[in-house]
Amino acid sequence: MTLRVDGLSVAFDGVSVLDGVDLEVAEGEVLVLLGPSGCGKSTLLRAIAGLERPSAGRILWGDRDLTDVATHERGFGLMFQDHALFPHRDVAGNVEFGLRVAGMPADQRTHRVARALQMVGLEGFGGRRVDTLSGGEAQRVALARSVAAGPRLLMLDEPFGSLDRVLRERLTEDLGVLLRRLGQAVVHVTHDHDEAFALADRIAVLGDGRILRNGGPADVWADPGTVHAAECLGHENLVVLDGSGCCPLGRLGDGPGTVLVRGDRLTVDLVPVAGGPVAEVLGTTIRGGRTVVALDLGGLRLRAWSDGSPSIGDRVGVSVADGGVVPLSR
Amino acid sequence: MGTVRELVRASARVLCVAIPAGFLAIFFLYPVGSILVRGIGVGGLERLVGLPGRGSFRGVVWFTLWQAVVSTALAVLVAWPGAHLLARRRFRGRAVLRAAATVPFVLPTVVVGGAFLALFERFGLSDGSLRLTRTVGAILAAHVFFNVAIVLRTVGxxxxxxxxxxxxxxxxxxxxxxxxxxxxxxxxxWPAVAAAASIVFLFCFTSFGVILILGGPTRATLETEIWRHAVFRGDLASATALAVVQLVAVLAMVVVANAMQRRRAVGQVPVRRVLPRASSRLLVGNLGLMAVVLGMPIAVLVERSLTTGRGPDAAWSVRNYAALADRVDLLPISALAALRNSLLFAVVAAGLAVLVGGLASLVVVHGRRTTSRLFDLGLMMPLGASAVTVGFGMLIALDGPPLDLRSSRWLVPVAHALIGVPFVMRTVVPTLRSIDHRLREAAAVLGASPARVRRDVDLPIAARALAVGGAFSFAVSLGEFGATSFLPRHPDRLTAPLVLFRLLGSPGEALRGQAMALSVVLMVLTAASVLVIEGWGRRGSVRGDL
Structure with missing residues (x-):
């Protein structure tokens, strides 16, 4: 079965938030919706869940049109940003909620709750009050609650939004493993491109209420298509070309426009080649074990991966390797 | 030089504590203490123990209880849809509705009594088989009218x-x-519902004016019985015994209500969200319900006040209002003169309440821990204790040595101020608490002395809260009936509610018309004083956290 979103639009008081969004998510597939805050990601999830009414478009599960089906009859799971745990119920009471409303007898519920908690690594937490949980624990309880009822589609809205970086990275890995094991259709919303690449089978970049780019992580990263999508994906070297397609790096296009210069294809020469572009080193940092150099090239700021480690103020040569320039549209 | 300044500072601090403490001690603790001493003292205890054996007493207690329970349940039920609408839907006029719903609460009980009498007469319910006047139905309806606002505010x-x-x-x-x-x-x-319900229950349990006017002689509660024994029959001993019962019951309820209030404070995470628009059906249904429950009695009251003559002779006129300036035979002064008295008393009472409540708030927020707790609890007590207890206590305590204030014309505003102080504190204390202490520190670092900090930081910020509390005290004083009805009266110093009560109880079309006109004037004065102040700046409200 497949979730299909067809030309979905949502407006609040006449202000358009989503504008003709098309999406498909198949069973066993993890789709990551990537976009900056305020681009309509959460609204899209809420509309799929039935919490917002679309002003146009349809939402289908398989052949069935769900657009007018009430939230509680859709059989989807949505995990909120900040978790929204029920403060008046303990951990088990939270996790069993979906099973309870479905009318499952108490003894079966207990069993399912225990299994769900075990799955997220929280065995024995059932009796804990939710306000005694740490951020990571609360996040995992919310996840257990969302999956316990066995929804046919699982939606996660910035599940790591409120957690610190280290915890975030660990939980992202755990979540990836868990999602593969569940084999459901998953829509995961985030503004963090690292998280997106870690989890996604497919990435859809959302901007200003539209899908800007939709494809496999590697494809999307290598060719973001638009300037906005490139920014969302964490690309830094977006270079504006003049009328003849030139910039301080040389002639990179046939006319005016913006191109992406991939940082991994930008070579830094500690000894500048005679006649080639020379940049000043503004700073260096280490990312993933490799040195990343911030450069100033005649007023153009660039970041490049480097094997050596130049010092601030050094003058170095810069050149673009094959396939390093990706044209973007506005 | 330094020692003089220190002396001034120390005496200021002492005064801050002494003024509210003294006020409370003389005008509340001593009177209430007198009730207790007489009630369980020599001879009193026997009477008290004998009370449950009397069938009439059991009947009164039973009626007091069940009418309060039913009134509370009805108030919660009627307010529920409105609370949902205000909390979860967006619509034009939301702020207006919220403010309008507060009005009934501040209306004088006597006015509400009058409004319901007019309502029943208007729809032919004052006699015949559908008679509501002098029935429980009338009492319940008026209690709902009063208390819907509390539920709406607290729960909403x-x-x-x-x-x-x-x-x-x-x-x-x-x-x-x-x-x-x-x-x-x-x-x-649930905690908010419980808190609202416990307050409504307390108000209905201690309801006085409404029951006296709408219930008639056969419907008696503890409050009206205390009044009947003390004022009507002059049987102070029986009244004292009943007052002790009342005091104990109220105290128990306040403790429970406080515990619920405390629980309410837990687990609030304010979240701002775009609320869905109210569907027109929901809106119309809700506004219709409120119009019937809250608007109708007021509308009919206004209509009646503008009508003279009955049946076929009925005509629109302002004669009832003009007649307010004339003295009628049955009363020592004209209604207009009584209104003047009430306004003067209300100004004095509000001033006193602001002074005492303001100082007490300072002590609660900045005082030592135990003093702060004591003040918080002590000065709130008059709000929980019924007005009848306050009035009756003053009646028996302050009419002879060591304190003979019977002849003082200021006893009435003092009693009113006592009831007003909790309102002032309810608005001022949270405001003072919300002042970032870094503001004070910044002022101190810039060279401001502690007194200067109070004047230049605390006072300007708390000024609005003081004004709101003062306006509430003013409104409460204007309409106060329970306590006033016990206090020694000089015929020429009757207040407007007392005159209104007499007018309502008298037969005759002309007097009834005058009563309605006086009701409208009182209603407009009280509602306006509160609404004007609440509209100014619109931040927080008294009822919201009551």
Whole structure:
């Protein structure tokens, strides 16, 4: 079965938030919706869940049109940003909620709750009050609650939004493993491109209420298509070309426009080649074990991966390797 | 030089504590203490122990209890749809509705009594088989009218601040709207409902004017019985015994209500969300209900006040209002003169309440721990204790040595101020607490002395809260009936509510018309004083956190 979103639009008081969004998510597939805050990601999830009414478009599960089906009859799971745990119920009471409303007898519920908690690594937490949980624990309880009822589609809205970086990275890995094991259709919303690449089978970049780019992580990263999508994906070297397609790096296009210069294809020469572009080193940092150099090239700021480690103020040569320039549209 | 300044500072600090403490001790603790001493003292105890054996006493207690329970349940039920609308839907006129719903609460009980009498007469319910006048139905209707505002405010405000995501989460997990409400919304809302209900119950339990006017002689509660024994029959001993029972019951209720209030404070995460628009059906249904419950009695009252003559002779006129300046035979002064008295008393009472309440708030916020706690509890007590207790206590305590204030014309405003102080503190204390202490530190670092900090930081910020509290005290004083009806009266110093009560109890079309006109004037004065102040700046409100 497949979730299909067809030309979905949502407006609040006449202000358009989503504008003709098309999406498909198949069973066993993890789709990551990537976009900056305020681009309509959460609204899209809420509309799929039935919490917002679309002003146009349809939402289908398989052949069935769900657009007018009430939230509680859709059989989807949505995990909120900040978790929204029920403060008046303990951990088990939270996790069993979906099973309870479905009318499952108490003894079966207990069993399912225990299994769900075990799955997220929280065995024995059932009796804990939710306000005694740490951020990571609360996040995992919310996840257990969302999956316990066995929804046919699982939606996660910035599940790591409120957690610190280290915890975030660990939980992202755990979540990836868990999602593969569940084999459901998953829509995961985030503004963090690292998280997106870690989890996604497919990435859809959302901007200003539209899908800007939709494809496999590697494809999307290598060719973001638009300037906005490139920014969302964490690309830094977006270079504006003049009328003849030139910039301080040389002639990179046939006319005016913006191109992406991939940082991994930008070579830094500690000894500048005679006649080639020379940049000043503004700073260096280490990312993933490799040195990343911030450069100033005649007023153009660039970041490049480097094997050596130049010092601030050094003058170095810069050149673009094959396939390093990706044209973007506005 | 330094020692002089220190002396001034120390005496200022002493005065801050001494003025409110003295005020409370003389005008509340001593009178209430007198009730207790006489009630359980020599001879009193026997009477007290004998009370439960008397059938009439059991009947009064039973009626007091059940009318309060039913009134509370009805008030919660009637207010519920409105609370939901205000908390969870967006519509034009939301702020106006919220403010308008507060009005009934500040209306004088005597005015509400008058409004319901007019309502029943208007629709032919004052006699015949559908008679409501002098029935429990009338009492319940008036209690609902009064207390819907409390439920609306307490529950509505709390509900509005309640995160919507747990409900949405429940819906996503498969809960129907009803299940989501029952299992997720209601349990979180419950503390606010309980708090509102306990306050409404307290008010209905100690209701006085409404029962006296609408219940007639056969419907008696503890309050009206105390009054009947003390003022009507002059049987102070029986009244004292009843007052002790009343005091103990009220004290127990205040303790319970306080405990609930405390529980309410937990688990609030304010979340701002775009609320869905109210559907027109929901809006019309709600506004219709409120119009009937809250608007109708007021509308009929106004209509009646503008009508002279009955039946076929009925005509629109302002003669009833003009007649307010004339003295009628049955009363020592004209209604207009009584209104003048009331306004003067209200100004004095509000001033006193602001002074005492303001100082007490300073002590509560900045004083030592135990002093702060004592003040918080002590000065709130008059709000919980019924007005009748306050009035009766003053009657028996302050009419002879060591304190003979019977002849003082200021006893009435003092009693009113006592009831006003809690309102002032309820607005001022949270405001003072909300002042960032770094503001004070910044002022101190810039060279301001502690007194200067109070004057230049605390006072300007708390000024609005003081004004709101003062306006409430003013309104409460204007309409105060329970305590005033006990206090020694000089015929020429009757207040407007007392005159109104007499007018309502007298037969004759002309007097009834005058009573309605006086009701409208009192209503406009009280409502205006509160609404004007609440509209100014619109931040926080007295009823919201009561």
């Amino acid at each position: 405000t709390f509900w509005e601040g309640l995160d919507t995501r747990p409900e949405e989460q429940a819906r996503v997990l498969g809960a129907t709207p009803w299940q989501a409400f029952r299992w997720v919304t209601l349990p979180r809302l």
